Amino acid sequence: MTTSATAPVPALELPATVEGFRAQFLRNLSFSGGVTLDEASVNDRYLALARTVRDFLMVHWLHDQHRQAEEQPKTVCYLSAEYLLGDQLDNDLLAGGLTEAAEGAMAACGIDLDELRRHEIEPGLGNGGLGRLAACFIDSLATLGVPSIGYGIRYEYGIFRQTFEDGQQVEQPDAWLTLGAPWEQPRPEAAQTVSFGGRTETDAAGASRWIPGWNVSAVPYDYLVPGFGNDRVNTLRLWRAKATDAFDLRIFNSGDYEQAVRAQTFAENISKVLYPEDSTPQGKELRLQQQYFFVAASIRDFLARLPEGFDLARLPERVIFQLNDTHPVIAVPELMRVLVDERGLEWDAAWAVAQQCFAYTCHTLLPEALEVWPVELLGRLLPRHLEIVYRINEEFLDAVRARFGDDEMRIRDMSIIAEFPVRAVRMAYLATVAGAKVNGVAELHSQLLRDKVLPAFAEFFPQKFTNVTNGVTPRRFLRLANPGLSGLITEAIGDGWITDLERLRALEPLAEDAGFRASFAAVKAANKARLNDVLQARDGMRVGDGHLIDVMVKRLHEYKRQLLKVLHVVSEYEGVVSGRVPLDALQPRTVLFGAKAAPGYAMAKRIIHLINAVGSVVNADPRLEGRLQVLFPPNYNVTLAESVIPAADLSEQISLAGKEASGTGNMKFALNGALTIGTDDGANVEIRELVGDENFFLFGMTEPEAEQLGRDGYHPAEFYQADAGLRRAIDLIASGAFSGGDRSVFEPIVSNLLYDDRFMVLADYASYMAAQERVDAAYADPDGWTRSAILNVARCGFFSSDRSIRDYIERIWHTPPTA
Template sequence: MPSDLDDVERFTEEFLKRLQFGQGVALPRATKNDLYYALARTVRQQLMARWLETVQRQMQAKAKVVVYLSAEYLLGRQLDNALLASGLTDTAEAAIDGLGLDMQTIRDTEVEPGLGNGGLGRLAACFIDSLATLRIPAIGYGIRYEYGIFRQTFEDGHQVEQPDSWLTLGSPWEFPHPEMGVKVPFAGHTEKYLGEDGRERTRWVNDWEVIGVPYNYMVPGYRTGNVNTLRLWSARATQAFDLHVFNNGDYLQAVRSQAFAENISKVLYPEDSTPQGKELRLQQQYFFVACSLRDFLTNVMGPGFDPRKLPERVIFQLNDTHPVIAIPELMRILVDEKDIPWDEALDICRQCFAYTCHTLLPEALEVWPVELLGRLLPRHLEIIFRINDDFLAELREAYPDDELRVRSMSIIQEHPERAVRMAYLATVVGAKVNGVAELHSQLLRDKVLSDFSAYWPDKFTNVTNGITPRRFIGLANPALTELITDTIGDGWLRDLGRLVELEPHADDPAFLDAFAAIKVGNRKRLAGLLERRDGIVLPQDAMYDVMVKRLHEYKRQTLKLLHIVTLYQRLQENPDLDIVPRVFLFGAKAAPGYWIAKQTIALINAVGRVIDNDPIVAGRLKVAFPANYNVTLAETLIPAADLSEQISLAGKEASGTGNMKLALNGALTIGTLDGANVEILQAVGEENFFLFGLTEPQVHAIYESGYQPREYFQNNPELRKALGAIASGAFSDGNREAFAPIVDSLLHEDRFLALADYQSYIEAQDRVDLAYRDTRAWNRSAVLNVARSGFFSSDRSIQDYLDRIWNASPVDAS
């Protein structure tokens, strides 16, 4: 992609101009933040012209637009991605070096936006990257959280949540447009009235409202000249300041409306264990979809657009249940504002929405109490009830003698409280419902939404998740990127399937040596980062055994911990035992209200402290848990990994994307037949994957027969000893109560069968130990993992969405 700034001298000139006229400083007095802003704005300038051209070109083409509605976007740092996409990395580095500045210092100044919790937000970021790269007209919509996912710190090993103040120094990548603010109503009541044609209509008379201010972000495609838009909404009060009240001395009351309104976009996922927290979450969800739909209809489609033509021009993709309230909102606009008859409006909506389900856990499928919805969004509740009434009438006609089936499929849940099942609403109205891995989609059809899939078999499909290779190998692993390019040529970052061309080189000693040297270099890079960042000192002549993902019981960090304790106890019993030295690397945040998950973090850190202080295992075992795992840390940690831990209970993980990132960077997987592990196993081959554990049908059978975790505990000496050590206070200074809840949970309930899978896991880990000793064979398997990971590109995922759900086409660059 040709650039206006690909000449080093020209780039340097523009950088100094941005420093002087943008930041108002000369080079000798510039701070790190000044330098970062000047560099970001220099690159931003290059993208802006293409951004405006892209928008204009897509509007002229009147092409179908993919509108991606997501409560999360875990973007990562933007500077390097913008440089890579525009082909300016080498030029920028040469210009900065020529000025006697350090590029890495400037890079490290950037604070990543914490606008996501984990896989859901990272997936959304990958998808908008691929949409731009594939030149698909698309807009991502979400919330500009003032404080994103919390910044994690540890106090005595326990997680402490700190505010993530990512906007403290501003962001050079966002474009605010307060003049395009959207009013969003809340609460109040509805009332009937007669229209001019004598038909009865409904209007919503709200009690209060806020304004949504859009902040635009550029989403550059990788060297395509195409730049799409991410539009995030920030909440503001309609009247932020009451001068009369202020002059009377009530200063807090004078700004109360501002504080109340801004709470809506203040924090990602406010704690919802209280009624106030639940209400704030619903406010957030409606706020961002109401802003987004209004913006799309008004500003993207433009004045005079006939909403009856919406199915030809848009597909709204609902990324999980968070944006499903968009369905009754669009119905409200079409029926109440555009005066479209109910049946016609519903038919439009049934062609415009598609729903991605990201879970198999019933508790993760959102439901909203009828009382709360009716109080906050009265018109929407009426619309939902009418949609449900129509649907139940249709079902009673299809199943006249099966009222139980009809009631079980109702959008309205009756017990334990009346509530709206948002996944059901999305399924009833959505044109398509997709899972995110083959196994997940099958279980979605067969178990979670089985009645719906029986009724609408053609509505259900699968799109296996993917990751953007630009960030997760191009940026994260530059040495491996260079080796691959030198070996198979350029262009594979846009066509990841070409990695299969590496397969013949898996038996080339010179290639394997180069690959191994890169892995050693990546370990050194990670060790250096963690020593500077966290004071963690890692040995480099060890296997890096990595488990990085959200802390949740079903992901089974406790099973990994039991393996660590077992290895530790083996060494205590026999200090001369020959084992492969290992560094166990954890990265995870626990939701603030998820107490047992936070206790698990404390236990991991406690075990790590004991192992660190035991001279018997010095140099052979190390547990490292760097705080505040995020995209930035992942980009250094993942390329250093040798072993990828994907050990969730079969049938519980929807897909996973960390498993894909690790395999793409040459880590071998130890995992269950769960989520996308199934497809990774099929792709890389059983000989290059360490499989263990129960299958999903076996898990189901154990649940059905009445699982007794104590039987596994009593019948397995190593398990008994490992869990007994935790219970005895061996890792808590003799305090038996410190981790008793974890021990009791495993012994008496063990919802996710960690004890049932323990022996199989230990045996698989013993196979890992044996395999790692054959360096050449291990590296061959690692290379084959890279070579066979091409399927897991988010470009392929997006193409599947286009073919199976969206029916949208690219618009070529001019």
């Protein structure tokens, strides 16, 4: 290796030409795959192609690793429990400027590149918006040239593969690794040992020492994260759990084969699945094991990168650990333990370092989503860490008393340790006390975070709280997902928008150009045809010709209010079949749902059942003549999203105001020319302000109005009684019309709406129905609709993850890009 900080590390130069790519592909096919071109299966060819792309990127990765080791720049370590990456092939070809070379090479070999694209299985490493945001952010970090490492877990089976049986969700293992994992690079030499359990001891000097009860090995697998067009390649490092002593030959030879591998099975459970069902004590413990496992390995891994003799008092000059929600917050006591117990820093010095090395992003407004860990569990699994949390809390509460006196209720409200209903550690509080900054993810969310979720902390630490509105990567969600539209945009304004999305503003005058509107409408029609091809091949489904495509795709949770969308569908259906609404008055519409429910979330799974049941009845009823249909393709993922989003006309963002942190699906749809129907919630507020009220279908209560209704006493049955349309829709569901006459099937949903309805579905129903009437009227004017769609695209450049990362750099990280 060279010693110059600027000289490249010696590496094989691979010419990014058709012939250079073809030669490397054939080498991989023969030497890695062990087959000739004629013998190779589709999987052989796909694996060889993926390895070839990695080879080209690896040259730049090696150079970047060498340069960072020499220059030691400040690095962003992004700690996230999930990364919803999507397919890697096209993304890496685009970022590396290899698309033309790959297409030419495959053609020269007589290979259908599209067949290899269809063969790829996306990594099952994420669930919803949190994981997709993390994937967008690491893309932008690389594109902006910011030294960074993403850290997470290499889940063997991911979240789950969703199937439907009789309309009900069934969870299957997501065996995404079955056909090989060519995008990852195992690094067993960099494995870290992670400890659990045991006890603590106090020495004669009063220092505490952890005596662990058992260990696991964290084995890293690296994914390359290429920046777009800049030869920058960062790293996503994911950890797999393995037993430190995986196999006991003595026990095996005694005939107890199961016991011989018990340690291996126990350890490997840690990285089996994303978000194990935690309604049992065993499930809760496994979740905490996962969280500690990956942050402990990650902290050790980063510290190992520091030069020998590095002064740890200067650690904040080298790293910022970004905590993506509360899942990685156990990293705070872990860093303190390492600094104090292993590296010998005094407590005060270590705490001064730690408070500059962490920043916390809160992704929720729901109190139940702010993680707490029972003291009993944390003390049993991580006894030394509980001691550290106690001391952090004690010193923090001393500071609170020093400022506010002995205000017992304030002390209880701000204590990291909750006393009721069980003693537990409040992880959001710990992150707020320890973090240099705390940010929300939309303007409204950040305001509510300060005013209602963590108000006492915002008063105590006003300088800590800031906002960074989320964003999405334009490379994947416009350039790749919507080639027709991206080509039209580039033809009109050039290709600079790919890394500077605000340039889309130049499209605004073209909304008044009839020729551009016609071209834009043609792209949308082609995207609808493409979606039909995908749905037909994937699920045997088809969108009706000429239909408005009305899309609601997101994690299934009551606060997102998929039930409100179902009530709209049922109301439309009931109006026609009852004869009250003439069929020709019904706007042809396909309502497309995509959602997974957490395995232990019974109400969410009932809602999925209801959606499918309503769809089965509506789609089969000849009285509708196909003018209304409901599609719910199972196992919605990034790959399907890349076909759904460009085809959508209407984006449903209908959470109760004050409950959605931000949303990123809303941004993707608007950037691809879908109009939004939504409440003033999360980033909807900023979307509406940017695109204009006339290009957004606003409905529902504001956050203050919803809060006031709750204070006054919300009685959903009163809304049911007062609104005849709502009453007819709920009564139809209650009658068994969608459950074969069995009234008991959906009774829990009906009762929930009438007597609980904590997300005020019924209160917003009338306003929502009125907004849908405005949708129908607007869609009846195709040219006017297209004009609004163009303005949505033109005015949403703000929602780039590149802009988000620049905001993080300026407001939180202070990590300038490197050349």
